[in-house]
Amino acid sequence: xxxxxxxxxxxxxxxxxxxxxxxxxxxxxxxxxxxxxxxxxxxxxxxxxxxxxxxxxxxxxxxxxxxxxxxxxxxxxxxxxxxxxxxxxxxxxxxxxxxxxxxxxxxxxxxxxxxxxxxxxxxxxxxxxxxxxxxxxxxxxxxxxxxxxxxxxxxxxxxxxxxxxxxxxxxxxxxxxxxxxxxxxxxxxxxxxxxxxxxxxxxxxxxxxxxxxxxxxxxxxxxxxxxxxxxxxxxxxxxxxxxxxxxxxxxxxxxxxxxxxxxxxxxxxxxxxxxxxxxxxxxxxxxxxxxxxxxxxxxxxxxxxxxxxxxxxxxxxxxxxxxxxxxxxxxxxxxxxxxxxxxxxxxxxxxxxxxxxxxxxxxxxxxxxxxxxxxxxxxxxxxxxxxxxxxxxxxxxxxxxxxxxxxxxxxxxxxxxxxxxxxxxxxxxxxxxxxxxxxxxxxxxxxxxxxxxxx
Amino acid sequence: xxxxxxxxxxxxxxxxxxxxxxxxxxxxxxxxxxxxxxxxxxxxxxxxxxxxxxxxxxxxxxxxxxxxxxxxxxxxxxxxxxxxxxxxxxxxxxxxxxxxxxxxxxxxxxxxxxxxx
Numbered sequence: 001x002x003x004x005x006x007x008x009x010x011x012x013x014x015x016x017x018x019x020x021x022x023x024x025x026x027x028x029x030x031x032x033x034x035x036x037x038x039x040x041x042x043x044x045x046x047x048x049x050x051x052x053x054x055x056x057x058x059x060x061x062x063x064x065x066x067x068x069x070x071x072x073x074x075x076x077x078x079x080x081x082x083x084x085x086x087x088x089x090x091x092x093x094x095x096x097x098x099x100x101x102x103x104x105x106x107x108x109x110x111x112x113x114x115x116x117x118x119x120x121x122x123x124x125x126x127x128x129x130x131x132x133x134x135x136x137x138x139x140x141x142x143x144x145x146x147x148x149x150x151x152x153x154x155x156x157x158x159x160x161x162x163x164x165x166x167x168x169x170x171x172x173x174x175x176x177x178x179x180x181x182x183x184x185x186x187x188x189x190x191x192x193x194x195x196x197x198x199x200x201x202x203x204x205x206x207x208x209x210x211x212x213x214x215x216x217x218x219x220x221x222x223x224x225x226x227x228x229x230x231x232x233x234x235x236x237x238x239x240x241x242x243x244x245x246x247x248x249x250x251x252x253x254x255x256x257x258x259x260x261x262x263x264x265x266x267x268x269x270x271x272x273x274x275x276x277x278x279x280x281x282x283x284x285x286x287x288x289x290x291x292x293x294x295x296x297x298x299x300x301x302x303x304x305x306x307x308x309x310x311x312x313x314x315x316x317x318x319x320x321x322x323x324x325x326x327x328x329x330x331x332x333x334x335x336x337x338x339x340x341x342x343x344x345x346x347x348x349x350x351x352x353x354x355x356x357x358x359x360x361x362x363x364x365x366x367x368x369x370x371x372x373x374x375x376x377x378x379x380x381x382x383x384x385x386x387x388x389x390x391x392x393x394x395x396x397x398x399x400x401x402x403x404x405x406x407x408x409x410x411x412x413x414x415x416x417x418x419x420x421x422x423x424x425x426x427x428x429x430x431x432x433x434x435x436x437x438x439x440x441x442x443x444x445x446x447x448x449x450x451x452x453x454x455x
Numbered sequence: 456x457x458x459x460x461x462x463x464x465x466x467x468x469x470x471x472x473x474x475x476x477x478x479x480x481x482x483x484x485x486x487x488x489x490x491x492x493x494x495x496x497x498x499x500x501x502x503x504x505x506x507x508x509x510x511x512x513x514x515x516x517x518x519x520x521x522x523x524x525x526x527x528x529x530x531x532x533x534x535x536x537x538x539x540x541x542x543x544x545x546x547x548x549x550x551x552x553x554x555x556x557x558x559x560x561x562x563x564x565x566x567x568x569x570x571x572x
Contacts, residue, residue, distance in 0.1 A: 041536050136473045136474060137474075220468065220546075221466075222462075222466035222467055222468070222481075222549075222550065222553070222570070223466065223570050223571050225571040225572075226571050261466060261481065264481050264520045264521075264522065265466065265468040265479075265481065266468070267479075267520055267522070268467075268468045268477075268479025268480075268481060268520070268522050268524060269468050269469075269470050269477075269479065270470050270471075270472060270477065271477050271479055271515075271522075271524045272472065272477070272515075272524075272526065273515050274515055274516075274517040274520075274522070274524060275515075275517075286517055286520075287516075287517045287518070287519055287520075288519065289519060290519060291519070291520065321536075321537055322537075324536075324537070324539060326539055363539075364532070364539035364540065366540070366541055368541060372540075372541055372542070373541065373542045373547040373551065374507075374547065374551045374554065375506045375507060376504075376505065376506020376507060377503070377504075377506070377507075377551050377554050377555075378554050378555070378556060379554050380551065380554060391541065393539035394539075395537070395539060433536050433537050434536045435536075435537060436473075436534070436536075438473065
């Protein structure tokens, strides 16, 4: 057994910089590279892509990355765990096999972890007594059942460990918990069991700290003036010990900062009840551990406590929830705010003349630059900004009515007050709204699968 | 007692949480944490965010990290992709909360390092 495992997370979401993982591999030692590509609405977008093309529905950025770094991965024997599989992990695996073939790389072992997709048997599960009540609102699933477009359970870390036990160098998963990408390799390396609650909790805390990439190494930090070289910010590296205690750091010479404060910023991100951070593997207690600066850019996290996991998986469903359209114009001063208010009135008046009136909750008026993000907060607004971006939007179930909005924005340039510009990008289009439906289900009703192939 | 913005004695990070957001407040010293645990109540944060948050506010404490975590129940204009707002994920709610003006005892200020200018 190793006395220390090095895990770097190079991706915080689909759309994060490709330089994160490339530099993690290039600029220092690493045993594992983890990559988080999935946000809640991502699964639904992927489901739509798959409906159009049976070979689509996964994070293509991951295949682009592996194409760029495969020789280095093989040379340095770094193992990769990514939730890039989305709703079609086997198609992702096939694309990776094709990359290996192009590089002439034989013998690369790739594993797929799936079983998270419950959309095909959703009605059977409902028939068997699963209710899928909305966890946030308490509403019954029947309200939206006919419009559900994806349904996935958040699997835990043990199937990832099983894939690594089988010898996989690259593990591709569908929906799983974000911290599981880190916890899986730790279970594999240190042979942690399902009842090692404190160790599983420590690995979960470690995974949470790194899951948003540079957000724990100085990105999005309150005292941004004190962070050196954000341009070349280093993505986080964990040094984990068999006991579960670990150190958060980054490669030597990279930009950014690892301090108790930067790490605590990330620990507070997306937090609910800190004493009960629920995953399918464990309940981690974020009020239990100690944080210590043990050196420059090194923060030690020790003595994490955990409790037995619950009997349920969290399920994330998405459903079609109507249409929306948003557009913007820029209005210069003098009197920018007053002119922008007139522009908004003109748009609503003209649409009403043509039979399109929108309820207050179906339309949006924002005056960006006059104080939208901090509306109503002290110092958060200005009555006389030198210029304003007017953002208008509408939403609702009637697509035609939502589409009617877009064409009435650009005419303001010649038929409104003076100083209206910034209409680049043309008419705003209607986009489908993807609703999010969180629920719980009995763990016993899902069997995760691990498949191993060799290039 | 001097009146200072919360920013003087705390840091913050926020993000989306269902149809609402969470704003984590990180006290800059032990004394600042003890003071905020006493004064930065759910009611006060609820009142402060009434222009942004249409729902309730729940507070959790994590003294080991000197964190006070506030859940704003309905602060995203519908949440997720249904929101039309610029800040549909509550990314700016944390630093917004740091704008709050507080009467802070000298004893707390003296024990708390100031943010960079």
